[in-house]
Structure formats: structure tokens, C-alpha cells
Amino acid sequence: MAPPNAPTVYDVAERAGVSIATVSRVLRTPEAVKQSTRERVLAVVQELGYVPSASARGLAGRRTGALGLFIPGHEAIDDPVEAHATGTGVRIIDDRTGSASRHRGFRADYFDELLRGAELEAWRSGHALMIGAGRGDGSIDDLAGRVDGLAIVASTVSDEAVERLAARLPVVLLAGGRNELPVDHLAVDNRAGMRAVAEHALRVRGPGAVLVLAGPIDSPDAEERRQGVRDALAAHGARLDAQHDDGLFTRDRGRERTAEALAGGPLGAVIAANDQLALGALDALLDAGAAVPEQCVVTGFDGIEEARLARPPLTTVAQPMEALGRTAIRTLLARIAEPQRARSDERMPVTVVLRESCPPA
């Protein structure tokens, strides 16, 4: 069922009555081979089911023909549906409320599109795409040995590792605000996007206080968004009665902090640094019986699918994930083509998506 008898150039060459160089040429530079020869060789290739070894090709050609994308690792699995998968037969569970989340949120919503964009662009350029998920610097080394260029989602790997890798192959860093490293950098316009949505929220907010859920203090992205909120607050006149929370990027955090704030008085707006926090805020507001958006408007950031499907649909700032993926690959290709070009530091535009949770004025 799986004999390790893969044919090589030698087999093809012998059978076609040519040298291995000709076989190689037929595959790499077909126009350099006489048509009759080419056809004969291709026929043998077909007949033998010959597939060139990427290893040999990579070694001889000093390039692997693959590009890498390194994303944060998966969370542990803890899924009631999945857990069953070890048994047999059919199991029936009661999940009437649809609460049995499959614990994937972040990954599926955020990275799948990135991956799609990257893969599409890699394919266009004739490269394969190899993805790796962050599980320590070791795993990225493994990836690095297999590719001609590497796109790394920020915060998955230490700065030192990035620098070390960058000395070996083209690297582009994705997202994250930092860009002190001597590598190409690609991010979204967190600050402007956040400012835009925050200004809108402040403009249409209800009568209560403003709550800012600003996210982790050690996240460069969160920091830029925080700055965007400051811009918006400043633009709306000196000091607002804004409450502020620095913390996790989780839905639970959003719910807790919003509930706490509500205990201190009515809220007129919740401005969250990501969609998870905003969804948590929605949870708390609905629990407390506060009408969204009539009494309190809510905004998020990221544009995950769950925000769209929330009730009410969540106003947010959509990141162009697919475009990010595409651009990351393009940046990589540009550097591969021209190693000495100036370090790029691109910002991708974002889109404020106005939905029911904070509708147009």
C-alpha cells in the first residue's frame, strides 16, 4: 500500500533514453528542450508517476520553494462534543441554548482568513505554504529550516528568536505595535481605527458613563488602540467621565468589568479594545436589562464572525485579515527578490463596521 519505491530522475532518464539533465530541464525549463524530447520525457513522467523530491530540489537549488506562516499555538482542547470522539457510535447531548461552544473562537475567527490570504498569494507565486503554530522557539526553528521566508505573527516568538531567524532568511512580522527589530513589519492602523469607532461611540452614546475596556497593558496592539481612545476622548473635549480597565482580552473579563461598572451607575457607552471584551460587555448589559443601543452603545475591535452574529450585532473595527495574509507573503517575496531593499513597515487600513450595538447617528 505504500512501497518506498518512488521513481527518481534516473529512472525517468533511463526509460526515456536521455540524461538526467534533460529530465530536469523538461521540468524546470521546458522551453530549452526540443519538443519531441520533451514529450517523450513527459510521457515517461506520467507513466511512472514521477514526482520530484522537494528535498533534493531544495538542496540543489538552494531554495525550498516554500514559505512559512507562524501563528500562535492552539489552546488546550476542552470540548464536550470533541471529547466524545474517542468512543464509537452515536451520542446525543442536550445543548438547547447553543452554549456548548467549541472553544475555537480566536483561532477560527482570526487566523483562518489570514491563512487563506497567505496561501492564496503563496500559491500565486508558485510557493507552497507551511504553517506552524507557536509552541516555543524550537518549533519555529523547525519551520525556519524548511522555508525560504517566514511570516511571524507578533508575540508568538521572542525578539531574540526573530532576530536570529532574520539573519538567516527573510522574515516579516505581523501585527503588534513594536517594530524596533530589523525586519519587515506589517500591521493594521489600530490607532486610527480605534479613534474612529470611539469618536462615533462618544457621539451617539447614551446618558450614562463611558467605560473603556482597554485590554492588556503589555500588548502593543492594545496600546495603540488605547491611544486611539485617548485621541477620541481628547477630540470630544478635555475630560470625559470615562472609566478604564486594563486587563485580559477575554469575554469573561468584559462581562465582569461591565457588570462592576453598572453596579456604580448607568453606562452610556462601552468601548472595547477587542470583540471578545465587547461581547462580554453585551452579556453584562443584557443581564442588567440595559437596552443596547438605546441606553448604552457598545463597540469592539477585530471584526470576528461572532461579533456579526451577536445580538445585537456588534459595531466593530474589522481588520483585513485576508489582505494581511496576502501582503505578508508579498512582502516576503519582495525581500527574497531584493534582499537589500529598505525595511518595510506597512500599515493596513481598517474598516469601521457600524451595526446595531452602536448604529449610525
Add this chain to the structure above:
Amino acid sequence: MAPPNAPTVYDVAERAGVSIATVSRVLRTPEAVKQSTRERVLAVVQELGYVPSASARGLAGRRTGALGLFIPGHEAIDDPVEAHATGTGVRIIDDRTGSASRHRGFRADYFDELLRGAELEAWRSGHALMIGAGRGDGSIDDLAGRVDGLAIVASTVSDEAVERLAARLPVVLLAGGRNELPVDHLAVDNRAGMRAVAEHALRVRGPGAVLVLAGPIDSPDAEERRQGVRDALAAHGARLDAQHDDGLFTRDRGRERTAEALAGGPLGAVIAANDQLALGALDALLDAGAAVPEQCVVTGFDGIEEARLARPPLTTVAQPMEALGRTAIRTLLARIAEPQRARSDERMPVTVVLRESCPPA
């Protein structure tokens, strides 16, 4: 920024004052090297930022250390949010109803988990995971040349291509009912799952007719599910007044057919072969003012996220996608370890998830 000066074993060996064989041993079989030597070599590896070339290793070792997963290709991109991504700055759009879908449904909901499972398992076994998306037999050849084993989602590649590849390396076919090919096969228990959910639907159905949305006639999966419905109908007494539709797997199809059926009289149950169809049925029922589940119950199949978030939440049969991914890799590893083992043909269990659209009795 990207000097092509990657250090090799020779550099490390020279600097550490050993032979390249010793360097290789330190990395492959550390226990075979004296501790003092090992430490000296590792120090140099660290210092030079040495990363072994996967190509050279693959060529010399006759294995790439990578496994492949081949999934259906991406759909064309047609996304109002994404389309903006070529400009700059911040754009604002009005999507109050949350209808600006990002056109990813299938991919994100279905394959991300598969990918996660596969990757997790590959990582555990010390393999890298390479994913490829179906764009013709050519692209899978490219993948095949890079990996030690290949998991292929059925219906992405022709049977001939699968056979050809299987002659070269271990292959496992995922999903799909067919299994005539001489390769390992892995699927879910479509029939039993469908029978279980259909029996439940028939048991709790409303007073109207039963509509079966059976999916494409050329899909092996759909055929198995169709059989499951037949089983359920038979178990519920000979002939039911069931209407039947064979066709696409899309939401629009579900909506259309359900609307047509409703025009002919009230429905008591809609049993769909996948979640997209079921969601379409929900659309049509809500349009028509039919109460779900009071008047008509609805069931789907797959367990995509959107089913959980639908209103009402959709009763469905969840596939253990992550477990499928894991098992696919395990199957591959088993065959790599023992090429002559018997062809495996495993069925994974499914979970009927009862939600509001067809609640427990």
C-alpha cells in the same frame, strides 16, 4: 536584512573542533555523544544560530519529517470588508443588520478544526504539517513531493491521482463514503448519525408534512445520510408523507425548497443533510411565519458554528473534526511505521446535538 549566509554543519564542526558527523549526532542522537563534546557543539550551534536545512536532511535521511493535509481550495474572494484593504486609512461602512458575511463559512467552520487536530498530532510525533488547498492535481503533486505522508479530504482529487500518490507514499482519505481505493480511509458514521437525528425529529415533529433536504446525489456523504433518513423513516412505520429534495448543499437551496414545500401546505419537520441546508430552511420558515420548533422542527448535519449561533439554535449532528484530524495523522504514522499493515477503514462517531430547533421531547 537577509543575507543568504546560513551556517552549515561544516561551520559548526569547524568552530567546535569536531567532525560534521559529530555535529549531526549531537542533533539526531545526542546520547551517542560524550557530554562535554555535546555541550561544546550545542554552544556553537547557539552562537551561530545554526538551523539544519530540512532539504539536506530530507535528502540524506530519505524522509522529510513533514506530513501533508490536502483540503478543498478556497472560494473566490468577494468580501466588502476585505475589498477595502487595498486603500489606506479608515473606512466606515453601515452593516446594521450584520449581513455582510465574510464569505468564509465552509472553510472556517469545517476545516479549521480538522487542521488543528492534524497539526496537534503531527507536532506530537515530531512532524511538521504542510497544508495544501485543492486547485487541481498539480498542486497536490507539489505537496506530495514534500511530505512523508498525505491526508486527503475526499472529493478534492481524482481517484486516479489518489492511487498514483498512494503508490509513492502513505495516503489516508478523509470523509466521503467511497472506499474502493487501496488506501486507508477515515470517515464519520453518517448513516447512524443521520438516522438518530431523523428519528428524533420524526418523533417530535409537528402536524405538517416532513421535508427531507438530502443534498447532492453524487456526494458519498450525502448518500450515506440519505440512507440514514431512510432507516429512520422505515423505523417510523412504512411510508411517511415525506417530501424529498436532492440538490446542492447550500443555504439558498434550503431556503428555496423549504419555501416551495410550504407553499404546498404546512411542514412539521425539515430534515437536512447539512447545516447550510437547515439554516436555509430556518430562513424560509421564519419568513413564512412558521414557529420553530412549535409547528415545525428542523435538523441539520455537520455542527458548524453558525448552527449554534442561529436563531433558534439548530439541532444538528456534530462531526468530530478535530478528532478526525488527529486520527488521520495517527493513521498515517501507523502506516509509515508499518507499511504492510492491513488497510484501515475507520468510522468516527458523531454527536447529535439537540438544540431549540428540534429540542428534546
Add this chain to the structure above:
DNA sequence: GCACCCAATGTAAGCGCATACAGTCAGAGT
């Protein structure tokens, strides 16, 4: 003190392919 053995390391031979370089040969030019 000598033959032996084993642990540690070195030597050398490829792995399958790309490619620089060296033919070969038919037709063009003189």
C-alpha cells in the same frame, strides 16, 4: 603486560536534483 572490548569520534559515500560547462550536430555563411 597483553589481548579484547566498547565507547567516542572520524571518514567517506551517497541521497536526488540543478546547473555550469563541455560537447555534438545540423544548417548557415563564405
Add this chain to the structure above:
DNA sequence: ACTCTGACTGTATGCGCTTACATTGGGTGC
């Protein structure tokens, strides 16, 4: 008829690593 040119094709080398086999040198047992 002879050289020259260019289109094709063959020869030979090496990419960076793994690994079978050879070598070395210190114990061990007698």
C-alpha cells in the same frame, strides 16, 4: 568544402546532511 553558429543534450560537480564503517584509545580481565 570548410568554418562558424546556435540549438540541444550530456557530463560532472556539489548542495548539506545522515549513516555505515573504520579508527582510536582507554579500560578490563587474564
